[in-house]
Amino acid sequence: xxxxxxxxxxxxxxxxxxxxxxxxxxxxxxxxxxxxxxxxxxxxxxxxxxxxxxxxxxxxxxxxxxxxxxxxxxxxxxxxxxxxxxxxxxxxxxxxxxxxxxxxxxxxxxxxxxxxxxxxxxxxxxxxxxxxxxxxxxxxxxxxxxxxxxxxxxxxxxxxxxxxxxxxxxxxxxxxxxxxxxxxxxxxxxxxxxxxxxxxxxxxxxxxxxxxxxxxxxxxxxxxxxxxxxxxxxxxxxxxxxxxxxxxxxxxx
Amino acid sequence: xxxxxxxxxxxxxxxxxxxxxxxxxxxxxxxxxxxxxxxxxxxxxxxxxxxxxxxxxxxxxxxxxxxxxxxxxxxxxxxxxxxxxxxxxxxxxxxxxxxxxxxxxxxxxxxxxxxxxxxxxxxxxxxxxxxxxxxxxxxxxxxxxxxxxxxxxxxxxxxxxxxxxxxxxxxxxxxxxxxxxxxxxxxxxxxxxxxxxxxxxxxxxxxxxxxxxxxxxxxxxxxxxxxxxxxxxxxxxxxxxxxxxxxxxxxxx
Numbered sequence: 020x021x022x023x024x025x026x027x028x029x030x031x032x033x034x035x036x037x038x039x040x041x042x043x044x045x046x047x048x049x050x051x052x053x054x055x056x057x058x059x060x061x062x063x064x065x066x067x068x069x070x071x072x073x074x075x076x077x078x079x080x081x082x083x084x085x086x087x088x089x090x091x092x093x094x095x096x097x098x099x100x101x102x103x104x105x106x107x108x109x110x111x112x113x114x115x116x117x118x119x120x121x122x123x124x125x126x127x128x129x130x131x132x133x134x135x136x137x138x139x140x141x142x143x144x145x146x147x148x149x150x151x152x153x154x155x156x157x158x159x160x161x162x163x164x165x166x167x168x169x170x171x172x173x174x175x176x177x178x179x180x181x182x183x184x185x186x187x188x189x190x191x192x193x194x195x196x197x198x199x200x201x202x203x204x205x206x207x208x209x210x211x212x213x214x215x216x217x218x219x220x221x222x223x224x225x226x227x228x229x230x231x232x233x234x235x236x237x238x239x240x241x242x243x244x245x246x247x248x249x250x251x252x253x254x255x256x257x258x259x260x261x262x263x264x265x266x267x268x269x270x271x272x
Numbered sequence: 273x274x275x276x277x278x279x280x281x282x283x284x285x286x287x288x289x290x291x292x293x294x295x296x297x298x299x300x301x302x303x304x305x306x307x308x309x310x311x312x313x314x315x316x317x318x319x320x321x322x323x324x325x326x327x328x329x330x331x332x333x334x335x336x337x338x339x340x341x342x343x344x345x346x347x348x349x350x351x352x353x354x355x356x357x358x359x360x361x362x363x364x365x366x367x368x369x370x371x372x373x374x375x376x377x378x379x380x381x382x383x384x385x386x387x388x389x390x391x392x393x394x395x396x397x398x399x400x401x402x403x404x405x406x407x408x409x410x411x412x413x414x415x416x417x418x419x420x421x422x423x424x425x426x427x428x429x430x431x432x433x434x435x436x437x438x439x440x441x442x443x444x445x446x447x448x449x450x451x452x453x454x455x456x457x458x459x460x461x462x463x464x465x466x467x468x469x470x471x472x473x474x475x476x477x478x479x480x481x482x483x484x485x486x487x488x489x490x491x492x493x494x495x496x497x498x499x500x501x502x503x504x505x506x507x508x509x510x511x512x513x514x515x516x517x518x519x520x521x522x523x524x525x
Contacts, residue, residue, distance in 0.1 A: 108393040
């Protein structure tokens with residue numbers, strides 16, 4: 020058996036999320052169905068770097084699976100894409116050692132969150148439309164308050180069972196391009212809804228409801244109710260997943 | 273009655289085209305339905321700069337209509353967008369004189385055609401995927417052969433009733449951005465399928481099937497069969513429509 024890692028892109032709009040569940044179409048079940056078909060009925064289990072929620076997109080989700088098929092390491096997209104629905108695509112593949120695990124050996128993740136400040140029909144379901152003007156400088160100042168190692172309980176959905184809520188955020192930037200804003204968050208790991216709560220809080224700074232100086236107190240509260248609203252799923256993209264050894268060197272966007 | 277001009281964006285994917293027809297959903301009928309509803313049942317006719325085919329998108333279609341409603345000139349998007357389906361949006365509006373006519377007073381149009389050279393799930397139905405490498409320099413040289421005033425019969429769908437096929441193309445450029453190519457064609461008017469046939473021919477230059485030097489003979493032939501295949505509708509965008517007096521100054525992308 021050979022372990023294969025793949026980079027996967029999907030449009031989250033028509034999925035009930037990544038992970039298999041009783042009701043609703045999921046990315047995992049589509050991947051496993053295509054792989055099982057390719058393996059002539061032998062079930063293939065897929066492990067991803069982590070789940071994504073309903074409506075959340077991925078340009079750099081990473082999965083692994085084991086296979087006895089002798090397909091050249093970079094050819095899995097060619098083999099599998101014709102069996103996948105049009106809203107999922109394998110973008111790259113490579114052989115990895117048996118010690119590689121898409122979920123347990125990650126060293127970090129990057130998420131991006133897209134906001135449009137003018138309605139744009141082509142960004143429907145792919146960005147969040149904020150119909151008011153935003154103070155970019157204030158949001159950028161507040162974003163710096165999120166960078167660091169903290170107990171991020173304030174930025175974690177209240178109904179989570181995770182005990183250790185200390186995470187390190189290494190990057191929180193906002194890029195402006197035309198009428199689009201892109202929030203970039205990178206870190207060693209993220210709690211449930213953490214990116215969406217962080218962006219929702221930064222947007223409240225952008226509208227003047229909160230000030231950049233509030234960020235310190237929000238984090239120190241270690242209480243979900245101290246932070247802002249959870250931003251909608253549509254704008255969120257799992258952008259890339261990092262491992263000790265970089266994967267898919269040539270296929271990076 | 274006041275004449276109003278609007279800039280309209282739409283995703284062409286779920287439409288049978290712009291113009292009302294017996295079968296299939298069209299942009300025109302959705303616009304007229306929303307306007308008639310806003311006018312409490314009084315039918316409102318919409319005139320566009322021209323039709324677009326099934327699957328073709330618009331970021332800068334221009335329409336006009338006449339109304340007795342006293343809505344401030346820039347407020348038509350606010351009034352009409354809530355009544356429109358999510359794949360059509362008014363982006364701007366302004367009052368124009370009675371001599372303005374969205375179709376008959378145009379002075380030029382710009383189309384853009386998007387091609388991706390690597391499969392991209394987010395560009396599905398929004399760009400044409402060309403799975404081979406393209407010679408950008410050769411395509412750019414060939415593109416210059418299209419600029420000028422010519423009888424463009426070779427770049428016109430065979431089944432057209434238009435008599436005068438002389439048009440002036442003022443710009444034919446190819447912009448590269450990451451794994452996306454954007455063909456920009458601007459001119460005083462375009463024949464049926466002209467942009468798609470021009471792009472299809474340029475792509476055949478890009479793959480080496482034709483050479484840039486062939487363009488002169490293709491145009492001189494004045495025969496549809498001399499040119500390349502018609503490129504698919506998905507990649508085509510009506511980008512902007514020009515009039516003697518510039519419209520929507522502040523809302524341009």
